[in-house]
Amino acid sequence: MAAANETAAQRSRHDPAGYRLEPQIGYVLRRAHQRATQIFNSVMGEFKVTPTQFAALAKLDDVGRVSQNELGRLTAMDPATIWGVVSRLLKQGYVVQSTDPNDARLVMLELTETGREAIDRMKAVAAEVSRETLAPLTEEESRKLLDLLSRIGS
Amino acid sequence: MAAANETAAQRSRHDPAGYRLEPQIGYVLRRAHQRATQIFNSVMGEFKVTPTQFAALAKLDDVGRVSQNELGRLTAMDPATIWGVVSRLLKQGYVVQSTDPNDARLVMLELTETGREAIDRMKAVAAEVSRETLAPLTEEESRKLLDLLSRIGS
């Protein structure tokens, strides 16, 4: 058993008592996020979109015409990330770009008719992703988890 | 206000009542994981390792000599992911490969002396990452969150 006066270096090898990976919040978050992504892919597979692409489409459907960086802020993606996501949505024909007459820096985005049809069909089944991800928990536990997560999320 | 007989397509545009992104578990998980990663990088920045590289080093420190895919299973990474992580750890000189005399398919991994020194120093501050990530919560809430997350994580 661990003596009180052994050093960290002595204790760490083959004795994880000093630091265990499994109960760390970052590790558990990565695993939970992994499983949520897997469920998203299995439920939404037919639509050929990723979770972030779906988030961008859903938000664009809610707010209508919006600039690229503003869409990123609304979906928790930095400018570089939203740029990559939007360029793939453009390639799929779900989104079109235009300019803002009042501010030449802005790239304004809107859903195409194809994009509107697609996000309608996606939203109809998207709730199933959350339901399946939270299946191991009771409803009250699920609410508690969402509350705690939103309090540690940026 | 929303009439009971309007269709999903009519309701979805500019009226997010039918499906909101923000309270979905996958979205909240992504944001929480984002913040945990940012805190990891700010606390562990001096060591020039990523969260998954740290996980692999910490586990390797605990279990000693182990095959590459087994290390992946122990740290929740699939073969392609652990392959990329290990190849970067090899480049940094933290890990060495060897063969298994009983099974020529296996690539066995071990920490180098440099790797052992590095992971010792990392473990000494790694707890600060979890502390800071969970700072918005009480201790009891933190325990509850870890419990709920581990139950929905693969």
Added chain:
DNA sequence: TATTGTTATACTCTATAACTATA
């Protein structure tokens, strides 16, 4: 001048699939 938006590049992580080698 300082800030904002966009684009570009580089690196890492994740997942799937195809492939080789071994058991």
Added chain:
DNA sequence: TATAGTTATAGAGTATAACAATA
């Protein structure tokens, strides 16, 4: 056949830098 490892491809996320436009 089943498993282990490797490789290719694609998307996502992050960081950084460069540049244009705006305040």
